[in-house]
Amino acid sequence: MKLDLIDINKAYGEKTVLDIPQMTIEEGKITGIAGPNGSGKSTLLNIISHIDDTYNGKVKYNGMDFSRDIAKNITYVFQKPYLFRRSVYDNILYPLKLRKLDKKTQENLVKDIMKRLEIENLSNKRGHQLSGGESQKVALARALVFKPHLLLLDEPTSNIDSESVKVMEREIVRFNKEREGTVLIVTHNLDQAQRICDTTIYLDSGRVSN
Amino acid sequence: MHNSQLFWTTFGRPSYNMYKTIVNCELKAGVFMDYILQGFKEAINLIMTFDPEVFEIVLISLFVSMTATILASFFIIPLGVYLGINKFRGKRMVSRIIYTSMSIPTVIVGLLVAIILSRRGPLGYLDLMYTPKAMIIAQTLLLIPLVLGLTYSLAKNRGLNIARVAFTLGGSKFDSTVLIIKELKVDIMVNVATAFSRAISEVGAVMIVGGNIKGHTRVITTTISMMNSMGDYPMAIALGIILLIISFLINSFIYSYGQED
Numbered sequence: 001m002k003l004d005l006i007d008i009n010k011a012y013g014e015k016t017v018l019d020i021p022q023m024t025i026e027e028g029k030i031t032g033i034a035g036p037n038g039s040g041k042s043t044l045l046n047i048i049s050h051i052d053d054t055y056n057g058k059v060k061y062n063g064m065d066f067s068r069d070i071a072k073n074i075t076y077v078f079q080k081p082y083l084f085r086r087s088v089y090d091n092i093l094y095p096l097k098l099r100k101l102d103k104k105t106q107e108n109l110v111k112d113i114m115k116r117l118e119i120e121n122l123s124n125k126r127g128h129q130l131s132g133g134e135s136q137k138v139a140l141a142r143a144l145v146f147k148p149h150l151l152l153l154d155e156p157t158s159n160i161d162s163e164s165v166k167v168m169e170r171e172i173v174r175f176n177k178e179r180e181g182t183v184l185i186v187t188h189n190l191d192q193a194q195r196i197c198d199t200t201i202y203l204d205s206g207r208v209s210n
Numbered sequence: 211m212h213n214s215q216l217f218w219t220t221f222g223r224p225s226y227n228m229y230k231t232i233v234n235c236e237l238k239a240g241v242f243m244d245y246i247l248q249g250f251k252e253a254i255n256l257i258m259t260f261d262p263e264v265f266e267i268v269l270i271s272l273f274v275s276m277t278a279t280i281l282a283s284f285f286i287i288p289l290g291v292y293l294g295i296n297k298f299r300g301k302r303m304v305s306r307i308i309y310t311s312m313s314i315p316t317v318i319v320g321l322l323v324a325i326i327l328s329r330r331g332p333l334g335y336l337d338l339m340y341t342p343k344a345m346i347i348a349q350t351l352l353l354i355p356l357v358l359g360l361t362y363s364l365a366k367n368r369g370l371n372i373a374r375v376a377f378t379l380g381g382s383k384f385d386s387t388v389l390i391i392k393e394l395k396v397d398i399m400v401n402v403a404t405a406f407s408r409a410i411s412e413v414g415a416v417m418i419v420g421g422n423i424k425g426h427t428r429v430i431t432t433t434i435s436m437m438n439s440m441g442d443y444p445m446a447i448a449l450g451i452i453l454l455i456i457s458f459l460i461n462s463f464i465y466s467y468g469q470e471d
Binding site: 071142 | 371372374375377378379380381382385389392393
């Protein structure tokens with residue numbers, strides 16, 4: 001999914017937190033967003049995902065305005081993901097249930113993504129009882145299971161062990177290559193940006209910086 | 211050592227008036243304890259002997275208050291969640307109205323329902339006055355703002371996160387509302403139990419629209435009120451104890467359910 005951001009401006013009272021006159025996110029690429037705390041990285045993802053719709057300007061999704069159909073093809077993994085008070089399996093199943101896929105397909109997709117992210121052992125554990133790293137992996141599995149066109153990630157690998165980081169990066173890249181999915185990833189880790197991103201945008205005080 | 215002797219040794223010999231006051235207090239405390247003990251004995255006796263009058267009163271109370279709680283919760287919980295998680299014009303004003311109406315006095319609700327259902331009222335032809343149906347209507351109207359306010363506040367504080375996740379996974383507003391109800395079901399049950407407690411313990415509305423008719427609209431609270439005016443304290447205390455037991459059982463159930471979840 002190609003994104004065009006036109007004259008995006010977001011302010012809290014007098015304070016402008018995001019000011020982007022023009023920006024294009026290429027389809028099928030992994031784009032990193034880096035910058036110091038408070039530079040507007042999460043705000044940008046909130047605007048693109050339409051969680052925040054109180055901004056000036058326009059975001060075009062493959063040249064079209066935001067709609068219910070487009071929303072169904074975008075997903076967002078938050079920095080502190082919320083997992084439902086049910087089993088990990090049911091957590092990952094949820095987006096497939098929303099799409100009313102047949103039971104066999106649902107089961108296969110869930111099992112496949114759990115295997116890829118190496119979280120099969122967590123299947124029966126309750127979502128809200130997992131550790132931070134486990135939660136991040138489950139949240140990524142829940143986001144990837146329905147094969148979205150646009151994946152938004154807000155520091156998905158912060159505070160988790162290096163093995164889990166490897167697994168998650170591998171699956172993000174695989175999603176990008178196999179599905180030609182567009183990925184937008186907020187990261188503080190410049191090594192990670194170099195490892196997996198095709199391009200990196202630097203934000204500073206809400207503006208794109210060179 | 212007797213209490214008054216203890217007082218003497220601690221604070222010195224009391225004056226005559228002070229002594230009179232202490233004796234009076236002791237006597238009153240004794241009478242009070244007698245009432246409580248007698249009430250307990252009578253409560254156990256009434257329960258163990260399956261006293262038909264008491265059981266009828268308890269059953270009518272449970273029927274009226276449970277029906278009102280179910281009716282008030284059924285549509286109002288989804289509405290409260292929906293209002294809590296969505297932005298709309300005038301939301302602040304709506305919040306204030308909801309929170310204010312949560313504390314509406316029960317007699318005001320009873321009075322309004324009585325005016326509407328009385329023979330000369332707009333719904334007088336339904337002949338509902340002094341029936342359990344009128345009591346259910348009054349209690350439902352009393353509970354609606356309470357259930358709405360509690361659910362609205364819960365959804366506003368804890369539902370937004372859940373709604374965001376549902377939205378980013380492709381869910382509609384309806385899906386978000388359903389998900390929030392499922393995720394916060396223990397808290398919602400606590401709110402419903404609070405509403406039920408308000409219903410079963412209120413006396414103003416049911417007295418006005420029910421009329422406390424024996425075997426028909428007599429409930430625990432109206433009976434306690436009547437027994438008090440008749441000076442039959444042990445029976446009033448016995449019914450009060452039964453009311454507390456009902457509350458205890460409901461809260462125990464919710465607590466154990468919450469622990470399991």
